[in-house]
Amino acid sequence: MTLNQESHAVRCGYVAIIGRPNVGKSTLLNRILGQKLAITSHKAQTTRHSILGIKTRAEGQILFVDTPGIHQRGSNALNRYLNRAxxxxxxxxDLALFVVEALRWTAEDAKALAAIAAAAVPVIAVVNKVDRLSNKQALLPYLRMLAQRHEFLALIPVSATNGDQIETLEQTIVTALPESEFLFAEDQLTDRSERFFATELIREQLMQRYGEELPYCTSVAIERFEQENGRYQIHALIWVERPNQKAIIIGKQGEALKATASQARLEMQKLFACPVHLEVWVKVKKSWSSDEAALANLGYQE
Structure with missing residues (x-):
């Protein structure tokens, strides 16, 4: 325990970030941490794995768990995995953040809130994307509607994009956590490996660069991850379900795949703070997203 911690009781606890797809959960986590940890895109269900993000403040350590969006779309093995995760x-x-989009309420929002209620976890409602509202007064009836749906510890309007009310949210979270010593080093950001983030950064480019459906038919596996002479040597496989999907990702004369790999490499160099040599291939694994065993082999496990 540091001298700063010894001067007063500190708090520490796990906080699950829960909500339907595309409400800005990962953007919120990145904003709070002050660093890109969770990948983002405008597409729903970008997040496939729970990610631990550690925010250490003088008065407490918040252990955020970013999760896939709770959804009602699709019933294949991958969709079931995402909801289970x-x-x-x-x-x-110790606490849940229920993230919703300002002025929107859907059946998937209701499903996410029902899951929190069933778990009997204290919850703060985080109303995101308020920066998009031209009339802030319209938010008041929406907040009243939310308050009638559950007994929240607090309802906090925020903008994960520009940082509005993020400090207020953090302070509210810390006061709701149990008194406890820190569970992680003060300078630790996550418990995930760099190998994991290499996979995610490639998948982020797939989500951002290709059509609406294609990214959901892809997965990424790291075949080699080694450090040589101060440089990471990374070999990755992009798995797709059909040959025509492989052709689309590679593109004419391989240009599309080169662009995807190049941008992923730049993002890796930012995160890892060292040079990266990245090689990427594309292979077909028929119906991997509907096969429980194939999902397990690709790392989709509880």
Whole structure:
């Protein structure tokens, strides 16, 4: 325990970030941490794995668990995995952040809130994307509607994009956590490996660069991850389900794949703070997203 911690009681606990797809959960986590940890895109269900993000403040350490969006779309093995991952994150957590989009309420929002209520976890409602509202007064009836749906510890309008009310949110979270010594080093940001983030950064480019459906038919596996002479040597495989998907990702004369790999490499160099040599191939694995065993082999496990 540091001298700063010894001067007063500190708090520490796990906080699950829960909500439907595309409400800005990962953007919120990145904003709070002050660094890009979770990948983002405008497409729903960008997040596929729960990610631990550690925010250490003088008065407490917040252990955020970013989760896939709880959704009702699709019933294949991957969709079932994503919902299980989100619901499992509620087990053993000290607090939930229920993230919604300002002025929107859907059946998937209701499903996410029902899961939190069933877990009997204290919850703060985070109303995101308020920067998009031209009339802030319209938010008041929406907040009243939310307050009638559940007994929240607090309802806090925020903008994860520009940082509005983020400090207020953090302070509210810390006061709701149990008194406890820090569980991680003060300078630690996550418990995930660099190998994991290499996978995610490639997948982020797939989400951002290709059509609406294609990214959901892809997965990424790291075949080699080694450090040589101060440089990371990374070999990655992009798995798709059909030959025509492979052709689209590679593009004419391989230009599309080169652009994807180049941008992913630049993002890796920012995160890892060292040079990266990245090689990427594309292979076909028929119906991997509908096969439980194939999902397990690709790392989709609880």
């Amino acid at each position: 989100a619901l499992t994150a509620l087990t053993g957590t």
